[in-house]
Amino acid sequence: MTKYIIKRLLGMIPTILIIITLSFFIVRIAPGGPFDGERVLTEAVRRNIEARYHFDEPLVKQYARYMFDVLRGDLGPSYKYKDHDVNYLIGNSLPNSIVLGSMAMAVALVFGISLGITAAVKQNTILDYFPMCLAALGLSVPLFVVAPLLQQIFSMQLHWFPTTGWFMTTGGGGWKTAVLPTIALSFAYYADIARLTRSSMLETLRSDYIRTAKAKGMKNSTIIFKHAMKGAMLPVVSYLGPAFAGILTGSIVVEQVFTIPGLGKFFVQSSFNRDYTLIVGVVIVYSIILVIMNFIVDIVYAQLDPRITYK
Amino acid sequence: MKLFKKKKMVATNEFNQTVEGTSLTKEAWKRLRKNKMAVVGMVVVIIYALLAIFADALPLYPYDEAITQHQNLRPSLTRSAGELMLEQRLKNIYFQAWRNGELAVSEEDDARIREWVQESRTNAVWDLVYKYGEEARANGTFEFSRSAQRQIDRMLEDIENDIQITVNHLYAYDADGERYEVANADYQTLLNLYSTLLNVEPSLVETTLRNEVRTSVSNQVRANDETLEGEDLEAAVELEMDALGEEGYQERATQNLVGYIMQLARREAERDVSAQNSEGTITFPYKGSFELSSGMTAEIEASKMHERRYYLGTDYLGRDLLSRIIYGGQISIAIGLVGTIASFVIGILVGSLAGYLGGRVDYYLMRFVDIMYGLPYMLLVIICMAIFGRNILNLFLALALVSWLTIARMVRGQIMSLKNQEYVEAARSMGASTFHIILRHMIPNSLSVIIVYSTIRIPAFIMQESFLSFLGLGVQAPYASWGSLIGDAVSSMTLYPYKLIAPSVVMVVFLFAMNFFGDGLRDAFDPQSKNQL
Numbered sequence: 001m002t003k004y005i006i007k008r009l010l011g012m013i014p015t016i017l018i019i020i021t022l023s024f025f026i027v028r029i030a031p032g033g034p035f036d037g038e039r040v041l042t043e044a045v046r047r048n049i050e051a052r053y054h055f056d057e058p059l060v061k062q063y064a065r066y067m068f069d070v071l072r073g074d075l076g077p078s079y080k081y082k083d084h085d086v087n088y089l090i091g092n093s094l095p096n097s098i099v100l101g102s103m104a105m106a107v108a109l110v111f112g113i114s115l116g117i118t119a120a121v122k123q124n125t126i127l128d129y130f131p132m133c134l135a136a137l138g139l140s141v142p143l144f145v146v147a148p149l150l151q152q153i154f155s156m157q158l159h160w161f162p163t164t165g166w167f168m169t170t171g172g173g174g175w176k177t178a179v180l181p182t183i184a185l186s187f188a189y190y191a192d193i194a195r196l197t198r199s200s201m202l203e204t205l206r207s208d209y210i211r212t213a214k215a216k217g218m219k220n221s222t223i224i225f226k227h228a229m230k231g232a233m234l235p236v237v238s239y240l241g242p243a244f245a246g247i248l249t250g251s252i253v254v255e256q257v258f259t260i261p262g263l264g265k266f267f268v269q270s271s272f273n274r275d276y277t278l279i280v281g282v283v284i285v286y287s288i289i290l291v292i293m294n295f296i297v298d299i300v301y302a303q304l305d306p307r308i309t310y311k
Numbered sequence: 312m313k314l315f316k317k318k319k320m321v322a323t324n325e326f327n328q329t330v331e332g333t334s335l336t337k338e339a340w341k342r343l344r345k346n347k348m349a350v351v352g353m354v355v356v357i358i359y360a361l362l363a364i365f366a367d368a369l370p371l372y373p374y375d376e377a378i379t380q381h382q383n384l385r386p387s388l389t390r391s392a393g394e395l396m397l398e399q400r401l402k403n404i405y406f407q408a409w410r411n412g413e414l415a416v417s418e419e420d421d422a423r424i425r426e427w428v429q430e431s432r433t434n435a436v437w438d439l440v441y442k443y444g445e446e447a448r449a450n451g452t453f454e455f456s457r458s459a460q461r462q463i464d465r466m467l468e469d470i471e472n473d474i475q476i477t478v479n480h481l482y483a484y485d486a487d488g489e490r491y492e493v494a495n496a497d498y499q500t501l502l503n504l505y506s507t508l509l510n511v512e513p514s515l516v517e518t519t520l521r522n523e524v525r526t527s528v529s530n531q532v533r534a535n536d537e538t539l540e541g542e543d544l545e546a547a548v549e550l551e552m553d554a555l556g557e558e559g560y561q562e563r564a565t566q567n568l569v570g571y572i573m574q575l576a577r578r579e580a581e582r583d584v585s586a587q588n589s590e591g592t593i594t595f596p597y598k599g600s601f602e603l604s605s606g607m608t609a610e611i612e613a614s615k616m617h618e619r620r621y622y623l624g625t626d627y628l629g630r631d632l633l634s635r636i637i638y639g640g641q642i643s644i645a646i647g648l649v650g651t652i653a654s655f656v657i658g659i660l661v662g663s664l665a666g667y668l669g670g671r672v673d674y675y676l677m678r679f680v681d682i683m684y685g686l687p688y689m690l691l692v693i694i695c696m697a698i699f700g701r702n703i704l705n706l707f708l709a710l711a712l713v714s715w716l717t718i719a720r721m722v723r724g725q726i727m728s729l730k731n732q733e734y735v736e737a738a739r740s741m742g743a744s745t746f747h748i749i750l751r752h753m754i755p756n757s758l759s760v761i762i763v764y765s766t767i768r769i770p771a772f773i774m775q776e777s778f779l780s781f782l783g784l785g786v787q788a789p790y791a792s793w794g795s796l797i798g799d800a801v802s803s804m805t806l807y808p809y810k811l812i813a814p815s816v817v818m819v820v821f822l823f824a825m826n827f828f829g830d831g832l833r834d835a836f837d838p839q840s841k842n843q844l
Contacts, residue, residue, distance in 0.1 A: 015685045030698045140822040142774050144781040144794065145815045148801045156805055249689035253781065257801060267690070268782050271697035279694055286687045294685060 001302065008298055012291050017067075019287045023280040024066045028059075030276050053077070075281035080273045086281035089266060094285065096168055097262035100254065101247045103178065104185035108243075112190045113236065116197025120205065120232075121224060131194055138191025143250050147184040147257040154180060164259040181258045185250055189243050196239055201232040230304060237301050244293040248286050335759060335836070342835040349831020355824035363641040371634040372619065373477075375789035380469070381629035384621055386809050392625075393470035393617030400466055402437040404459045405444030414453060416443050433806055474584055474595075475616040481576050482608040490608070493572055498561040501568040508575055508605060520564040527563070528552055579603050584613050623813045626799065636814050639791035640821070643773050646707065646792070650772040651765045653711030658718025659761065663749045665719070666726030677723070680716050688713050689775065696784045706785055710775060714768075721764060725757035763836045767829040770822045777818065793818040 050056045054065060069076060075086035115131035122128055155163040165177040204210065205228055213223045252264030259265075263282055270278040322330045343349055362369070384395045408414040409424065416424065420439060427436045447453035455463065481493040483504055493501070502520075506513040529548045555563075583604055587593040597613040623632040665676040695709035726749070729735060738748050777794025779785035786792040793814050800810035 015682045018682055019686065026694060026698065136823075136826070140770070140826055141819050142777060142794075142822070144778060144797055144801075145819065148797070148804055148811060149815070152804055152808065152811070245687050245689075248687055249778075253778065256782065267693070268784070271693055271784065274697060276698075279697060283687065283690050283694065286690055287685065290687055291685050 004302060005299060008295055012295060015291055016288060019284060020067055020070050021063075023070075023284055024063055027276045027280055028062075030274070070284065075284065076277045078275055078278050080270070080275040080278070086278050089278060090263060090281055090285055093261055093263045093266050096166060096260055097248075097251050097255070097264060099168060100178075100181055100185065100260060100262060101244075101251055103182045104247055104251075105189070105243070107182055108186040108189035108193055111186075112193025113197050113233075115190075116194040117201055117224065117229070117232075119194070119198045120201035123202065128198075132198065135191040135194045138187045139195075141187075143184065143188055144253045144257070146187050147181075147254055150180050150184050151257060166258075166260045166262075169261060177258075181254045181260060184257075185247060185254045188250070189247065192239060192243065193236055196235050197232065200235045201228060204228045204232040207231075234301065234305055237297060237304060241290075241294045241297045244297075245290055248290065339759075339832075339835040343831050346831040346834065348827045349835075352824040352827035352829075352831065355820065356828050359640060359821050359824075360644065362637055363644050366637050366641050369637070371637060372631040374630065374634040374638040374791060377628040377630050378475075378616065378625075379629055380473075380617070381619070381621070381625050382627055383803075383807055384625045384629075386622060386624035386632070386813070387620070388622055390620075391617060392619045392621060393615075395621075396617065397463070397466060397470070398441070400462065401444065402441045404455065404462070405440045406437065407459075408444070408453070408456075409440050413456075414440070414444055414447060416440075431805070470615075470617040472585065472588070473616040474581065474588065474613055475619075476577060476580050476584060476611055476613045478573055478577050478580060478609050478611050480610040481573060482610075484606065493576075493607075494569055496569075498565045498568070501565060501572065505568055505572055508572065520567060521560070523567060524555075524560055524563045525552065528555065575605075576603060576607060576609050579605060580609055580611055580613075584611075624807070624809050626796075626810060627803070632796075632810065632813055635791045635796060636793070636817050639786075639793050639796055639814070640817065642703070642786055642790060642792045643776060643794070643818075644821075646703075646710070646776040647769040647773040649707050650710040650714060650776075651769050653707070654715040654718055654768070655761065655765050657711065657715035659722050659754060661715065662719035662722025663726050663754060666723035667730060667745065667749055667753065669727075669730075673723070676719075680719055683713070683716055686713075689778070692775070692779065693782075693784055696779065701784060701787050703786055703790065706776065706779065710772060714772070718761065718764065722754075722757060722761060725760060726753050729753050729756055759836050763829075763833045766832050767826075770825040770829070773818075773822065773825075 054062055077085045078089060081089060119128040119131050151163055155161045161176050161180050167175055167177045210223060210228055213227050251262060252268060255262040255264040267282045324330050380396060381392050384392055387395060405414055409416060424436055424439060482490050483493055484490055502513050502516060506516045528551050532547050532551055580601060580603060584593060595615045601609050601611045603609055621631050626632055661676055665673040691713050692709045696705060699705045735748060735752055738752055776785055777792060780792045780794030781798035786795050796814040804811045
């Protein structure tokens with residue numbers, strides 16, 4: 001197992017290097033740059049700016065410098081926000097996104113798994129139909145419809161929750177601001193997780209070892225939670241990797257609709273501004289989060305499934 | 312699959328009776344028909360597809376035609392744009408009157424309106440005030456102020472007289488009385504026609520045209536390189552003009568000429584039609600050829616502008632929402648299809664190569680796929696859009712480039728499992744090439760699974776496209792897609808909820824149908840499927 005973990009850890013390195021390399025070339029190839037303003041620059045000013053961004057050095061040296069900087073954790077200066085570097089901008093907004101994403105993931109997991117299991121155990125009852133209808137809805141209603149609708153209904157009409165704001169910013173309102181964004185973001189993932197849990201649970205409940213356990217006269221709850229659950233959770237765990245990626249991108253929409261000062265909003269803004277260093281910085285950060293999440297998911301999967309041997 | 316069968320083989324049993332085998336497709340179709348939800352889904356999908364394909368033939372208003380007076384009209388099945396415009400104007404007038412204390416409202420409602428104004432529930436305020444206003448006017452207790460009356464009168468007059476004309480084709484006659492279409496005519500003919508219409512010397516028109524073309528070239532040069540100035544600019548423009556040549560000039564000038572003549576004709580048609588309208592010799596909507604007083608013939612469509620009906624309302628620029636939703640559906644569905652097909656082709660190519668060749672090729676290709684999997688997929692698409700420009704073609708490319716991964720993996724798995732089957736071995740021993748084996752034997756055998764998977768992917772593509780368009784990174788104006796329609800509506804959803812609801816419902820219904828249809832297809836082709844997500 002330790003060996004497997006080390007191997008997977010080493011396997012993450014080329015992925016991250018490729019991401020950084022890609023990012024470097026994207027910034028180099030992209031048309032427009034920090035000095036493509038409205039004014040025409042004089043030669044001297046232009047040379048000064050080039051020197052500041054190290055554009056006067058040979059490409060290999062620039063690449064080495066960029067790679068070294070990123071590995072050290074320095075994502076460089078922003079092209080558009082001259083007062084701050086990318087690190088500062090990301091550092092300020094990332095926690096908001098991470099909190100939002102984790103809350104959504106947690107809600108999706110809790111509701112998805114519990115309702116999925118209930119649906120499988122009480123198959124063809126109202127406890128099956130209702131959560132599954134909701135899940136079918138979640139699969140077909142895009143996030144950018146859910147978020148405005150929730151806002152319209154619960155904050156504009158019913159006034160239960162504030163329309164915008166975020167509890168982590170100063171003066172942003174209380175915990176209530178977190179409710180609607182979390183629900184909106186988790187809805188689609190609740191749907192997937194509930195459907196997955198239900199189908200894999202149904203399949204596990206039909207297997208021989210469960211019948212044996214029943215024949216031995218075990219309590220129903222023990223069978224479900226101790227025997228069936230472990231096997232049934234495998235597809236859900238392997239789904240978590242893509243789900244994290246989806247939640248990262250999905251939070252862009254939620255942040256836009258509920259005006260949460262997160263990373264996603266920055267990302268969209270910077271792609272409109274053509275602020276390449278910021279875009280690329282965000283992508284590097286997101287990719288690394290994603291790579292780490294995939295790694296964790298793999299380890300959990302290996303832990304859960306004793307049938308797979310890792311050499 | 313029928314597609315790949317060369318000739319029909321007839322199997323006979325020992326009594327020489329033909330034995331009809333059921334193919335996978337037939338069997339699957341039978342299973343699909345039993346699944347009611349899937350059939351409903353299929354029907355809905357087909358209806359959408361037909362609407363999208365034949366959108367041009369439907370009696371819709373052009374999706375990019377903005378009429379300023381028709382901004383933000385409510386959806387209405389029975390009332391025309393003019394009536395809605397008038398109603399909106401009256402609401403504003405009544406509201407002003409209530410503010411100035413000229414419109415009497417019961418104490419209780421007065422408090423309610425004040426509260427609503429505080430909460431900016433504009434629609435509720437308008438409706439209530441309108442109700443009071445109409446009642447008061449019927450009772451004779453309320454009269455419009457002079458300026459309000461003038462506004463209303465002018466609007467009524469506009470509603471009566473404003474005519475919308477589209478010139479579809481324009482024909483003129485040459486010296487021999489021969490008829491030709493203006494849009495297809497050559498430079499010299501158009502030059503003569505335009506100068507006769509304007510009653511000036513052709514040489515004068517030509518000089519103007521040359522200057523115009525030069526200006527547009529110079530603008531282009533300047534847009535490409537902002538640093539050029541003075542003599543450098545002159546030189547660069549001169550160079551461009553030389554490159555353009557006489558032919559290039561004529562081409563551009565012809566375009567300009569056609570535009571001018573059409574504009575002239577439209578103005579003339581407007582004048583003539585209004586003249587006939589005031590005489591009452593024309594009925595609306597009018598469609599057909601129309602003799603212009605300058606001697607040209609135009610195929611026109613004329614309608615009273617404010618008699619239009621917007622069944623789903625209009626957007627903030629006064630464009631018909633129904634037509635935008637249908638044309639937006641066209642784009643959304645097209646992107647779903649093209650993205651699927653592109654990812655399908657790339658995925659099959661990579662997957663089958665990796666699966667069949669194995670070894671090092673397989674290792675590197677699959678490593679590459681693994682790494683791509685680790686990247687945040689939508690963010691890559693957004694970067695592509697940001698760098699290479701936001702247009703539909705780039706959207707297609709960006710989506711296709713990053714979406715073939717799963718299909719490649721699937722095809723690889725299929726091919727690996729088929730690789731050691733006897734028939735492949737037989738083909739190989741007969742000397743078939745790798746390419747032939749992959750193309751003729753393996754891909755057809757794994758095609759049904761792949762096609763089914765692709766169907767399931769279409770809604771995902773549509774969602775992704777709409778996601779980008781919602782953020783403003785996808786389809787750009789004047790085109791629409793469901794996502795961009797929803798995105799446009801979000802900012803004003805309190806005031807105009809219908810703008811959000813209509814495209815959302817249309818999109819959700821389609822995705823619903825598509826999901827059920829895809830699931831049904833999968834169950835039909837692969838009933839043992841464990842992958843129930």
